[in-house]
Amino acid sequence: MRRTSRVSVYLSLLVALLCQLFPWVGQGVIYRPDFMLVVILYWLLRAPNLCNVGTAWFAGLLVDLATGSLLGQHALSFSITAFIALSYQRRLVLFNTWQLVGYVAALLIVERVLMLLLKLFEGNENPGLTYFWPIITGLLLWQLLILLFGGLTRPKTN
Amino acid sequence: MLKGVHQKLEAQQTPAFFVRGPSVFSRMVFFCALSVTIMAVDARLNYLSQVRQAFIAALHPLEVVANAPSEWTRDLQKYFSAHNALLQENYALKEQAFEQKVLLQRFNTIEAENTHLRTMLNGNIPIQPKAILGEISHMGRDPFTHTVVVNRGSNHNIKAGQAVVDSKGVIGQVTRVYPFTSEVTLITDKELSIPIQIERNQLRAIAFGEGNNTLDIPYLPTNVDIKVGDKLVTSGMDGVYPAGLTVAIVTKIQQNPESPFAKIVSTPVAEVNNHLQLLLIDLPEAQESKVPALDAAVGNPAPTEQNATTQAKTITKSKQKTLKNRAKANAPH
Numbered sequence: 062m063r064r065t066s067r068v069s070v071y072l073s074l075l076v077a078l079l080c081q082l083f084p085w086v087g088q089g090v091i092y093r094p095d096f097m098l099v100v101i102l103y104w105l106l107r108a109p110n111l112c113n114v115g116t117a118w119f120a121g122l123l124v125d126l127a128t129g130s131l132l133g134q135h136a137l138s139f140s141i142t143a144f145i146a147l148s149y150q151r152r153l154v155l156f157n158t159w160q161l162v163g164y165v166a167a168l169l170i171v172e173r174v175l176m177l178l179l180k181l182f183e184g185n186e187n188p189g190l191t192y193f194w195p196i197i198t199g200l201l202l203w204q205l206l207i208l209l210f211g212g213l214t215r216p217k218t219n
Numbered sequence: 220m221l222k223g224v225h226q227k228l229e230a231q232q233t234p235a236f237f238v239r240g241p242s243v244f245s246r247m248v249f250f251c252a253l254s255v256t257i258m259a260v261d262a263r264l265n266y267l268s269q270v271r272q273a274f275i276a277a278l279h280p281l282e283v284v285a286n287a288p289s290e291w292t293r294d295l296q297k298y299f300s301a302h303n304a305l306l307q308e309n310y311a312l313k314e315q316a317f318e319q320k321v322l323l324q325r326f327n328t329i330e331a332e333n334t335h336l337r338t339m340l341n342g343n344i345p346i347q348p349k350a351i352l353g354e355i356s357h358m359g360r361d362p363f364t365h366t367v368v369v370n371r372g373s374n375h376n377i378k379a380g381q382a383v384v385d386s387k388g389v390i391g392q393v394t395r396v397y398p399f400t401s402e403v404t405l406i407t408d409k410e411l412s413i414p415i416q417i418e419r420n421q422l423r424a425i426a427f428g429e430g431n432n433t434l435d436i437p438y439l440p441t442n443v444d445i446k447v448g449d450k451l452v453t454s455g456m457d458g459v460y461p462a463g464l465t466v467a468i469v470t471k472i473q474q475n476p477e478s479p480f481a482k483i484v485s486t487p488v489a490e491v492n493n494h495l496q497l498l499l500i501d502l503p504e505a506q507e508s509k510v511p512a513l514d515a516a517v518g519n520p521a522p523t524e525q526n527a528t529t530q531a532k533t534i535t536k537s538k539q540k541t542l543k544n545r546a547k548a549n550a551p552h
Binding site: 078079080081082083084090113114115117118121122126127128129130131132133134136137140141143144147148180183184185186188 | 240243244246247250251253254255256257258260261262267270271274275278281282284285286288289356357358359360361363364366395402409429430431
């Protein structure tokens with residue numbers, strides 16, 4: 062794993078929160094990627110020494126406060142997703158790009174399904190298939206993060 | 220010195236490479252338990268609303284930054300809007316204002332007459348509610364719930380529970396108030412219901428939000444006198460929404476032979492997506508505790524009209540204070 066500074070982690074999380082707060086007009090909110098989740102997953106997988114389940118939990122709590130949903134919902138789903146992400150984190154070196162994308166997609170799906178269950182449990186209506194759009198936009202955001210901050214593992218030197 | 224040695228020893232025993240603290244699983248269990256607790260506290264007890272308010276207030280600068288780009292584009296569009304278009308709009312608005320003034324003249328006489336008649340009949344005189352103009356700053360951030368966020372908050376004396384309307388009809392109700400903004404839940408939200416009346420035949424019912432931009436009027440028999448195209452207006456029974464505001468138009472009626480109830484679907488008339496301005500109507504003052512005392516002072520027994528207690532409460536103070544209230548209500552306009 063490469064060295065990362067604590068500052069860049071928290072700064073990027075702040076920017077993610079800002080993006081989450083950005084006023085999405087009309088239907089745009091359907092396609093909005095889960096900024097916080099993708100950013101936290103990136104740092105979890107890249108620098109598990111700086112970010113852990115607790116960081117993910119805190120990020121989820123911030124999202125809850127910002128979106129005005131029931132407090133603790135996102136925190137719960139974020140921490141479970143973080144747990145799954147971290148349990149395979151040491152094997153990431155073996156993954157190629159596409160496997161990594163698949164892995165992240167699986168994590169995003171897990172979070173969405175968890176969130177759906179929580180929301181339905183709370184008594185919200187069924188949102189339909191459009192609810193899963195953020196997975197696709199989230200993957201695009203993931204690739205953007207890789208471009209911006211570099212890959213998860215040290216590039217191979219031949 | 221001994222301490223130093225001890226530290227060294229400890230460092231040797233656990234090389235930095237393996238220091239990971241509690242295992243990931245135990246962390247996960249801990250934080251899950253914590254979130255479930257918070258969820259329970261937030262859902263069942265109202266301890267955390269203060270925390271939320273403080274957080275939103277602290278977040279306000281960040282929100283301003285996030286909102287800035289869209290506001291700039293809006294301002295830019297305003298700046299470059301053509302001279303001609305503005306002139307036309309001005310003309311149209313003047314014309315509209317003129318027409319409405321003429322209508323209002325008639326309305327004033329009719330209202331005076333109505334008040335007079337009601338006084339003669341020893342009836343209740345409805346109080347004109349005050350209202351604050353607000354602007355939608357953005358749609359709610361949670362796509363699950365049907366909410367909009369308005370740029371008026373507790374600093375502008377907004378209270379949770381206030382009714383919100385636009386020029387076409389009822390939008391919803393204020394559900395959360397933050398210092399500078401407040402969250403308005405739309406009538407289409409599953410959590411909200413609104414007492415209504417069919418304008419054509421004065422039939423009273425309650426409409427519930429269905430979630431997908433429609434309202435449902437359940438528990439009405441299949442032979443009920445409602446037609447497609449009927450206009451639903453607020454009945455004013457709840458004391459929150461003033462009576463007579465347009466809510467929705469009936470769009471579909473299904474009669475299922477197996478069910479004793481008709482399925483009546485209606486679509487709200489308010490245009491949340493097109494308009495920015497809306498009115499936040501003040502809660503009726505009757506909810507304050509001084510009402511009964513005042514009532515006793517006047518020596519006026521509780522009104523004997525047909526309506527529910529809430530409405531009675533709303534209106535009892537009338538007699539003495541009517542003129543005063545009227546003056547107050549009219550002043551800002």
